[in-house]
Amino acid sequence: MKLTFANDLAHELKAKYNLDDLTVTPEICPPNFDGDLTVNCFVLAKQLKARNPIAVATEVKQFLDGHNDVVDAQVAKAFVNITLKPEALLRDTIQDEGQILAEAILPKQEQRHILIEFSAPNTNKPQHLGHVRNNTIGMATASILESAGHRVTRINLVNDRGIHICKSMIAYQRFGNNTTPEREGKKGDHLVGDFYVAYDKEYRKQLAELRKNNPDLADKSDDDLFLNTEIGRAAQDMLIAWENNDEDVRNLWTKMNQWVFDGFAETYRRMGVTFKHTYLESETYMLGKDIIQDGLERGVFKKREDGATVIDFDDPSLGSKVVLRSDGTSVYVTQDIGTTLLKQKDYNPDQQIWVVGDEQIRHFKVLFAILKALGYEWADNLTHMAYGMVNLPTGKMKSREGTVVDADDLIDEMEALAKQATLEKAGDTPPENLDERAQTIAMAALKFMLLKVNPKTTIMFDPQASIKFEGDTGPYVLYAYARIASMLRKAQDQEDETSPDWSALKDDAEKKLAIRCALYPEMLQKSARELDSSTLANYLLDLAKDFSTFYRICPVLNAEEPALKAARLHLSKCVKDILKHGLNALTINTLESM
Structure with missing residues (x-):
């Protein structure tokens, strides 16, 4: 401003x-x-x-x-x-509405190339509410950064291998009867997820029998007893067969993974999620070992007595970390070292960001500390964008028991609620584009509710509350935009070309609204700088509320004088343009009428 x-x-x-x-x-x-x-x-x-x-x-x-x-x-x-003075305030705030949006872009010297990795689903089940938050934060953060002038590369890393994927494959072999998504009339990721649940059901049955027949195992954890069960050993044997490139196992893996990828693509389409590139863990999980060997020769790592390769950190809170097991196999951080270098080599960004839940805070501290110890200068520009859990009124999400809050089911529910709310608002004349409106309103409600709070906050998501047209919701902001769009269409029909009289805008509501408009560049850049979508979302809420107050107090189309009407229309159009720009920065589409 x-x-x-x-x-x-x-x-x-x-x-x-x-x-x-x-x-x-x-x-x-x-x-x-x-x-x-x-x-x-x-x-x-x-x-x-x-x-x-x-x-x-x-x-x-x-x-x-x-x-x-x-x-x-x-x-x-x-x-x-x-x-x-009104004319001074309006001159310095909204008189040049295009300048407000132009000032939201950072100076050239502050613009950077940022790589952001998010989503990272597993191919043993469909995406759930946690992925919805991850996808929403990732896309919105990328979009906000782009709106501020940065060049952004969106990356996904899919976990398409490992014991969890083998569990779904074993269950399909035993209980699937060669079915397909087409035969079941079901998305492929949902079908594979059903078999993951079926595996868990059989596994728990075998655990119960094992403990019943062996009372001395009662105090052992489920993980400790995994290989004591027949179905646990079967999954482990399948993983070994996969790693040995067994043709039948690999063919089944390829077929089931493709079902899941097809399902993910549909979920991403509904959410408006896109990526420049998707890395697959099956292609990257062997990376990192050569880097560890080089670090060992340079004294960054050392061999422990049991043969494991470790690093001792200067930071006592990090202690030490195994980077290669005594049998020479990798741990997760080893793979992440290799993948991070691969992304740096492929795209050469100025900064890498990971959108990953806050349970992984320590993991990323360790990863970044290792990369710094290895001497990579760019390691100072790595950021873990941690976010909190999403809960529903019924409690936290689970997947292995089959009680996951499925992303597609949630979107379906949101669209149904949006359609119902739209019909109630429309009265006896439902709009022709009802389905399109419902989809836009549903995604606005879902995304806005997730983005209006700081990503680090654990939140309670209430679908019913998020869809309301009143209160701190996405539909409320959408409605403010649509109301202005409708008013401006009516003004066009009146064909009045009177010039605005800025000195006529003397009401406190007018001046406050103009000042709020002028704050937009600052709020967008703050949101980008702090990687916090809630700054922008809450600004848009305040802007919509200020417009509602202005609209209630200050007649626009029926203003007393043509020059006053022209000034208020100009102010309204400025609000409309900022709402659209800001909502689009949050990856939320707008509606010209509601």
């Missing part, structure tokens, strides 16, 4: 105190104080080398009292509340 009075004040203080740099950033004045904007002199005093904030406030008021744009300046402790 480039305000003339703020720039002039900064210039005055820099000259007076011989400073090379100083920034004055006004904020919206709190509702219980008189004024349009406020200057926080606590912040200003720090820039002026710890001068008394109240003395600074007095000094600021003295300068502003003589400024041509200022009607009034009042000191409230260490704050100066400022009332601007």
Whole structure:
């Protein structure tokens, strides 16, 4: 927000105190104080080398009292509340609406190439609510970064191998009767997930029998007893056969994985998720061993007495970490080292970001510390974007017991709720594009509810609450946009080309809305800088609420004077353009009518 009075004040203080740099950033004045904007002199005093904030406030008021744009300046402790002339406020905020969106883009020297990895599903089951949050955060973060001017590469890494995939394959061999997704009328990822559940059911049956027949095993964990069960050994044998390139096992693996990939593609399409490239763990899991050997020769790693290769960290909180087992096999972090180098080699980004749940915080600390110890300069530009769990009113999600909150089922439910809400709002004349509207509203509701909170926060997702057209919801913001679009279409029909009179916009609601519009570049860039979609989402909520207040108080199409009407239409169009730009940055589509 480039305000003339703020720039002039900064210039005055820099000259007076011989400073090379100083920034004055006004904020919206709190509702219980008189004024349009406020200057926080606590912040200003720090820039002026710890001068008394109240003395600074007095000094600021003295300068502003003589400024041509200022009607009034009042000191409230260490704050100066400022009332601007309407024409000055509107000149510096919304008069050039295109400039607001242009200022959202970072200067060229601050733009970077960022690689972001997200989603990372397993091919033994469909995606669930946790993946919905991951996909939503990943896509929105990538889009926000792009909207701020960065070049972004979206990457997926699919876990398509391992013991869990073999469990679904064993169950299919035993219980599948050579069925197919087409025969069952079911998405391939759902069908494979059914067999994962079937495996778990049989495994638990065998565990119960094993413990019943061997009371001395009662205290053993399920994992400890895995190879004591027949079906556990069968899955392990299949994994070994896969690693030995057994033709029959590989053919079954390829067939079932393709079913899952086809299912994932449909889920991604519904969510608007896209990737530049998808890496497969079956192609990357052997990576990293050569890097460990090189590090061992350079003294980064050492051999333990049992033959395992380890690294001892300087940071005592990380302790030590095995990077190769005593039998020479890799651990997860070894694979991640190799994959990280592969991505760096393939795309040469300035920064790599992983969108992964917060249960993996330690894993990424270890990974990044190893890469730094190996001497990679770019290792300082690696970021784990951790996020919290998603819960429903019924509790946390589970998958092996078959009680997973399936992503496709959730989207279906959201679309049904959106269709019902749309029909209730439409009354006796349902819209022709009902299904399209319901899909847009459903995804807006789902995504906005997940994005309006800081990613690190564990959240309770309530589908019924998220779909409402009132409150802090995506449909509420969509409706604000559609209302403005409808109003502007009516204004076009009236063919009035009167020029705006900015001095006529004197109502507090008008001025507050204009200031809110001007804050958009700052909010978008803050959201990109902090990797926090909630900054942008909550800004859009505030903008929609401010417009609702303005719309209720200030007639637009029926304004008293043509020049006032033109000014209010211009202000409304500015809000519309920002809402569209901001919602699109969150990967949420808009509707021209609701």
